[in-house]
Amino acid sequence: MLAFFDSLIILVQLVKLGLFFACAVFISLAIYQRLRHNRVSLFVALPALMTLLPVSFLLVAALVSDDIEYNPWISSSEKLVGVYQGNDQTLTLRADGTYSATGFTELKSGTWSNYDWNLYLSNSRLIEPRVITRNGILCIAPYYRDVDGPPGPLLEKQSDP
DSSP states (O other), rough: OOOHHHHHHHHHHHHHHHHHHHHHHHHHHHHHHHHSSOOOHHHHHHHHHHHHHHHHHHHHHHHHHHESSOOOSSSGGGGGGGEEEETTEEEOOEEEEEEEEEEOOOOOOEEEEEETTTTEETTTOOOOEEEEEEEEEEEEETTTOTTOOOOOSOEEEEEOO
8 A cells, every 4th residue: 555655646746847847948948939039929828828837836836835854853852842833732842741731631740751752751641652853843742642643732832931
């Protein structure tokens, strides 16, 4: 099943590459005709516009999408200390290794530790909270399940206590 998704991803990337190439060809032809003949034929202008539209859509989508790093490098546990908020939930990780939480039904207070990007919370029914970064900002995905799926709701680091 994983091989199918890998080949599907490769196919999508090839389609994108072909679209960018077609756009470059038609726009180059339009520029050439404009410079050489001082006019652009409809035969070149129409395909140039038709390929430019999806290419510009792909570029805008890439610019506005979140840059999520699922395996951020965390140099020390002290980097994680702080207040994390999202929706109506707050999680405070303290330097002494304790935490407190509000807005969770399965999480109140206890001790915390981390190993790489995994966060371990005592007295918790959360499966495996994960530390990630979104656009360079530390976040905690309290309901994280699988790297192939969305991270779920995020608690974004607000401040250091």
